Amino acid sequence: MTTEPTSPKRFPDRDEIAAVRDECEPLAAGEDAGSVRRIAGRAMARRDMGKLVFLDVVDRSGRIQVICETATTGEIDVLLGDVVGIGGRPARSRRGEPSLLADTVEVLARNTRSLPDTFHGLTDVEVRYRRRYLDLLVNEETRNDFILRARIVSAVRAYLDGEGFVEVETPVLQPRYGGAFARPFVTHHNELERDLYLRIATELYLKRLIVGGLERVYELGKDFRNEGISFKHNPEFTMLEWYEAYADYRDTMERIETLVETVTLQVLGTTDVRFRGNELSLARPWRRVGFADALAEHGLWIRDEAGLRAALDARGVDTSADRDWAQLVDHAFSHAVEPTLVQPTIVHDYPVEISPFARATDGDPTMTERFEYFAGGMELGNAFSEINDAATQQERFDMQSQQVEGERGDPDYVEALSYGMPPTGGLGFGIDRFVMLLTGRETIRDVVLFPALR
Numbered sequence: 001m002t003t004e005p006t007s008p009k010r011f012p013d014r015d016e017i018a019a020v021r022d023e024c025e026p027l028a029a030g031e032d033a034g035s036v037r038r039i040a041g042r043a044m045a046r047r048d049m050g051k052l053v054f055l056d057v058v059d060r061s062g063r064i065q066v067i068c069e070t071a072t073t074g075e076i077d078v079l080l081g082d083v084v085g086i087g088g089r090p091a092r093s094r095r096g097e098p099s100l101l102a103d104t105v106e107v108l109a110r111n112t113r114s115l116p117d118t119f120h121g122l123t124d125v126e127v128r129y130r131r132r133y134l135d136l137l138v139n140e141e142t143r144n145d146f147i148l149r150a151r152i153v154s155a156v157r158a159y160l161d162g163e164g165f166v167e168v169e170t171p172v173l174q175p176r177y178g179g180a181f182a183r184p185f186v187t188h189h190n191e192l193e194r195d196l197y198l199r200i201a202t203e204l205y206l207k208r209l210i211v212g213g214l215e216r217v218y219e220l221g222k223d224f225r226n227e228g229i230s231f232k233h234n235p236e237f238t239m240l241e242w243y244e245a246y247a248d249y250r251d252t253m254e255r256i257e258t259l260v261e262t263v264t265l266q267v268l269g270t271t272d273v274r275f276r277g278n279e280l281s282l283a284r285p286w287r288r289v290g291f292a293d294a295l296a297e298h299g300l301w302i303r304d305e306a307g308l309r310a311a312l313d314a315r316g317v318d319t320s321a322d323r324d325w326a327q328l329v330d331h332a333f334s335h336a337v338e339p340t341l342v343q344p345t346i347v348h349d350y351p352v353e354i355s356p357f358a359r360a361t362d363g364d365p366t367m368t369e370r371f372e373y374f375a376g377g378m379e380l381g382n383a384f385s386e387i388n389d390a391a392t393q394q395e396r397f398d399m400q401s402q403q404v405e406g407e408r409g410d411p412d413y414v415e416a417l418s419y420g421m422p423p424t425g426g427l428g429f430g431i432d433r434f435v436m437l438l439t440g441r442e443t444i445r446d447v448v449l450f451p452a453l454r
Contacts, residue, residue: 007108011040011085018061023090024098032091032101039064039100040085040108042137043078044115057084057100060143065099067091073105081111081137132449145439148267149447152435155263156240157220163255165216165242170205172198172222176410179203179357182225185235198224202241203357203426204413207386210243211421218242220431231443232378235452238431247425248385249358249369253346256373256383256427257284260344260434268438275376275437278342282375282437286344291333292367294347298336308332326353341374356396357426358384376437383427390417 015037023033041059048054053068053076066086068076078084088102116122121139128135128142135142157167175194177184179201188195202219209217223239244252264271264282271283295301302308305325312319312328317335322328329351341347348371349361358368369385387393397409435447445451 007110008085008106011038011106011108014038014040014085016061017041017057017059017064020090020100021062021064021098024092027090027092029092029096030094032089034089036087036103037090037100038085038087039066040083042111043080043082043084044138046076046078046080053078055084055086055105057086058140060147063140065093065097066102066105067093067099068102068105073102076105078105078107079111081113081115082107083109083111126453129445129451129453145435145441145447146449148439149435151267152263152438153220153238153431155266156259156429156431159259159262160218160242163216165218165244166214168206168209168214168217168219169221170199170202170219174199174205176412178410178413180225183227185224185226200225201428202239203428204410206241206243207421207424207426208413208416210245210424211416211419215245215422216242229452231445232433232436234432234444234448237444237448240429240431241427243386243424243426245422245424248423249348249371249383249425252383252385252425252427253288253348253371253373255425256381256429257286257344259429260284264438273437274440276442278376280343280375280437282344286346286373288346288348291347291350294337295329295332298332300332300336324353326351330354338374338379339377342377344373344375346371346373352396353399355384356400357387357393359387378433379430380433380437381427381429383425386421386424386426388417388421388424390414393417 017039020037020039027033039057039059041057043055044058045056046053051070053070055066055068055078056063057066066088070076085106085108086100086102087104088100091099091101093099116134116138122128122135161167173187173196175196177197177200182200184197184200186195186197201223202221206217206219218240220240221238222236224236226235227233229235260282261271261284271281273280273282292301300308300311302311305328308325308328309319312332317331319328319331322331349367350358350370352360352366352368355368355370358370361367361369370383372382373380387396394414397414401409432444432447436444439447441447
């Protein structure tokens with residue numbers, strides 16, 4: 001039988017290190033505050049100078065020097081990486097360093113392994129992703145990025161809650177997958193004796209709630225797509241979707257601009273960010289351009305399949321996997337246009353062939369009231385004026401089944417629409433990519449705590 005360690009089970013009444021540092025600010029060199037504070041954290045450095053031992057202790061709020069006079073504290077049995085609890089007085093050292101003069105030092109958890117280089121941080125990218133706990137432990141920037149991510153998510157929720165939206169939860173395991181063109185992950189339920197799918201989008205369930213009268217709903221959670229991995233793709237990712245009754249895609253454009261500006265200002269104090277070597281302003285209003293016009297600027301708005309394929313082939317683009325005009329035009333846009341959309345841009349009015357859930361525009365039934373929005377050369381999300389007519393939606397499902405092998409549509413969703421859905425504006429927003437922009441990180445792996453790896 002293993003003997004249980006005798007380290008303390010708790011360390012109550014703890015002060016954050018940042019608050020203790022603030023108490024040190026008005027003090028003169030060599031002066032202490034007199035009051036006793038208790039901190040806990042990890043010992044990330046130790047310096048022995050005779051009867052004085054200096055520890056650098058870190059918690060999630062910051063770092064502080066701890067001055068231990070062994071005549072007061074006794075021998076300091078603290079190793080690099082140990083978790084310690086310390087009671088003492090806020091002070092400034094003789095050199096003016098914000099410090100804590102220790103009265104008591106307790107080891108709360110013993111580190112039994114060598115830490116990575118605590119001066120340069122953990123630089124091995126593979127280790128950082130596979131052992132995120134070590135990355136967080138030694139890299140302050142990583143800790144700050146994920147704390148900022150949490151603040152971004154909270155600010156998104158606060159904005160939508162303040163606008164009268166209701167946060168809901170819809171199934172992650174779904175009997176039918178839909179709401180996007182994507183390959184799902186498939187699993188099997190033994191008791192029900194049926195295959196189920198990890199959702200690729202929350203769209204069709206959220207719009208059922210609009211039919212049910214909730215009027216403004218959103219969900220912020222995980223979606224899953226069994227596809228490639230890249231600097232902006234992870235098979236498990238965080239998506240915000242909202243649906244707003246009595247609104248269209250123009251209203252939704254205004255709302256996403258407002259949300260991004262509001263959240264960015266709240267968490268950064270500015271709307272200016274730096275991403276992939278570019279200075280971006282996320283302040284509204286954003287540039288708006290039609291889908292056809294954006295492609296025409298690159299000589300690629302060609303409605304004929306053979307003509308578009310020839311134009312792409314001439315530019316060295318491999319079109320062998322593109323089966324029809326819909327796939328070709330989507331490929332043309334992602335190849336030629338998307339990388340150029342560095343400043344925030346809304347691209348609107350997409351062809352019906354690649355927009356199975358968007359209403360047709362008033363002036364041209366071959367185009368839809370759909371928009372995507374971009375910044376830093378990558379898509380942040382997708383939105384439309386939703387189809388609210390059951391017969392039209394069934395026609396689009398039929399069109400989609402001809403384009404995508406195995407796509408079956410969703411009869412239950414069509415039935416829900418037959419009860420009448422108000423005019424509705426809906427939007428999807430990639431939270432991970434938004435965090436990339438606000439932190440300046442160039443890969444999604446840096447903003448997902450535990451990314452998928454080979």
